[in-house]
Structure formats: structure tokens, C-alpha cells
Amino acid sequence: MVHAAADKHDSEHVTARIAKYHGGQRVGEATEVEMTAKQYEFIQLLSQELDTRGDSALDGVDVTEAVERAINAIPSIAKSDWDELVGPFYTTPSLTSVMDVSRQWLATLRKRGRLLATATADGTLLYPSFQFGPSGQLLPHLDEVQRILRDAISDPWTIALWLNTELEEHGGKTAAELLRGEDAEIAAVIDLAREDVQRRNAA
DSSP states (O other): OEEEEEEEEOSSEEEEEEEEEETTEEEEEEEEEEEEHHHHHHHHHHHHHHHHHOTTTTTTOOHHHHHHHHHHTSOBOOSSHHHHHHOOEEEHHHHHHHHTOOHHHHHHHHHHTSSOOEEOTTOOEEEEGGGBOTTOOBOTTHHHHHHHHTTTOOOHHHHHHHHHSEEGGGTTEEHHHHTTSOHHHHHHHHHHHHHHHHHHHHO
């Protein structure tokens, strides 16, 4: 097992000592490492989870593959103004790993409107993470809303912004948040989409 102990830290950065343990005994000398507070928290939680499973937790496990799957589960942060508006994002490789599905199935979900994908200038597909629930559930009624909006909006980035903009008349919730709510909230989003399309087409 690997354990990390913070020597000094502030709200953003940590100087930690990383040490290997086996059978409750430390193996070798500890190594001092600089990391962010979030990285330290990640390592601590991972170490605690492994501790609860015992020293044999990783027996027979391809550790490199396990690490890659864990990292792929973290939405990527694109360095652009769009990130603050609709990000962070999953890439296709990270989303296939998180959902445990093929690229072909993602393409099917996109075609059906169940997934919203935006594309960068070089053609890389990005999936805004707001459309997934805590356990990876797809956003309810996204297909219906996209079908309505696409009568007037062809740009996926604009649709993403439409879904992730706070609505003052609904207590600051976004359309995406309302789609996970009560029937009345879902109906309100459908009505807003239709009204927006009518305004755009009439302009």
C-alpha cells in the first residue's frame, strides 16, 4: 500500500511524504512530493479505500489499466472560455471508459439525441459533463429538447449553453437541472424550448 501524509499545506498546495507499506510495515524511505490539495485528497481517499479492502485488493489486477480507468473517469477541463460556460467535458475515450460502452454506442446515442456532443476546431468531440448524473445517468428528456431546439439552432455549443444557463425565473436552476426535477419543471423546459424556437424563427 502507499500512504501520503501532509507535512505542510495551504488551501491549494500540499507538500506530502509518500511511503510504501506492506503488512503494516513501511518499505524504504518516504519521498517528499509537491502536489495540489485536490491531488492529495484524491490519493488519500484512494489509499483509504484500498486499506478497507486489504493487502490483497490488487491481486490479479492490471494496475496500469486500473489507474487509466480511474483517470478517465475524471472529466477533462478544456482551456477555453466555453469551459466556464458548459464544461468540464468528457472526451470520447474517457466516456467510453466511464460508461463501459463502445464508440459505436456513443455514436448511436448522439444520433438519437440522448447525448450532446460538441466539437473543437480540430474535430475532437467533447461531451459536457452536466448531462450526466452522479452515477452516470443520462439527462432525462434531452432527446426531446434537442429535437425541438434543432428546428432553430444547429450549433451544439449553443444548445449546450441553452441547457446550462441559469434561469432567474426558476430560482437560478439551469434547464438541465430542471429536466431532472418534477413533471412541472420538465414541462417548463419543453415550453421554454418551443418559445425560444418560435422567437428565433420569427426574427
